[in-house]
Amino acid sequence: MTIRAVVADDQELVRAGFSMILDAQPDIEVVAEAGDGAEAVAAVRAHAPDVLLLDIRMPVMDGIEAARIVCAESPCRVIMLTTFDLDDYVYDALRAGASGFLLKDVRRDDLTHAVRVVAAGESLLAPTVTTKLIADFTSRGAVRPAVPVSERLAVLTARERETLALLARGLSNAEIARSLVVSEHTVKTHVSNVLTKLALRDRIQAVIAAYESGLIVPGDTTP
Structure with a gap:
């Protein structure tokens, strides 16, 4: 199956370079540029791609709002495109629903x-990298519990909540x-249930939800 992609960047050379690299792959087709x-946003509505590569800083509408x-x-x-490793806008991009980010010199x-x-439905960042990223922002006060843990996570079973806490670490x-003395298949089921019940797109969103709900606090490494 061919992966349909849109590349959005206000720098024409960057946009053209990424498109050329992706189009050269037998399983990827760039269906539009922006x-x-x-x-x-218009390109996604018109072409229904599987993946959108989106620059964070752009004119007219920035990448955060577009995402x-x-x-x-x-x-x-x-997938958000950024120039710096821990861009101040990365957290906002992940909260907006992005599945991860890439540096432009990738x-x-x-x-x-x-x-x-990302087209296969996975998060772009490894769990440990994701946790470090979110912890960086939480340590600066970017994340505060929006609602009590008991309310936000009430739909989860006790084991699903345990799974979410470990995932977020x-x-x-x-x-x-x-850690839970279960099979990996069982863990995958728990993770899938967590994502479904909390209406989350992927593991990155789950990590953010764990911090925002207060289930995990910055610096908490308790197994």
Whole structure:
């Protein structure tokens, strides 16, 4: 199956370079390009791509707002493009529904791998990297519990809540399985249930939800 992609960046050379690399792959087709956030939203509506590569800083409509609209309106997965490793807007992008982010100087192979991973429904960032990223923002006060844990997570079973807490601490499925003394298949089921019940797109959103609900606090590494 061919992965349909849209590339949105206000720098023409960056946009053209990414498109050329992706189009050269036998399983990826760039169906449209966009020079600003509004054009990116229009391109997604017109072409229904699987993946949108979206620059954070763009004219007319920035990448954060574009990601929020795209993620709310469609199943299209969003990869944010940024210049700096811990861009101040990265957290907002993840909250908007993005599945991860890439630096603009990403290597060719890493770019194509990222598109395939996200198109398959996975988060772009490894759990440990995600946790470090979110912890950086929470340590600066960017995240505060929006509602009590008991209210936000009331729909989860006790074991699903345990799974969410371990996931948010950066554990892989295999590590969660060892911690809970269950099979990896069972962990995958718990993770899937957590995402479904909390209406989350992926593991990155689950990590954010764990912090925002107060289930996990910055610096908490209790197993």
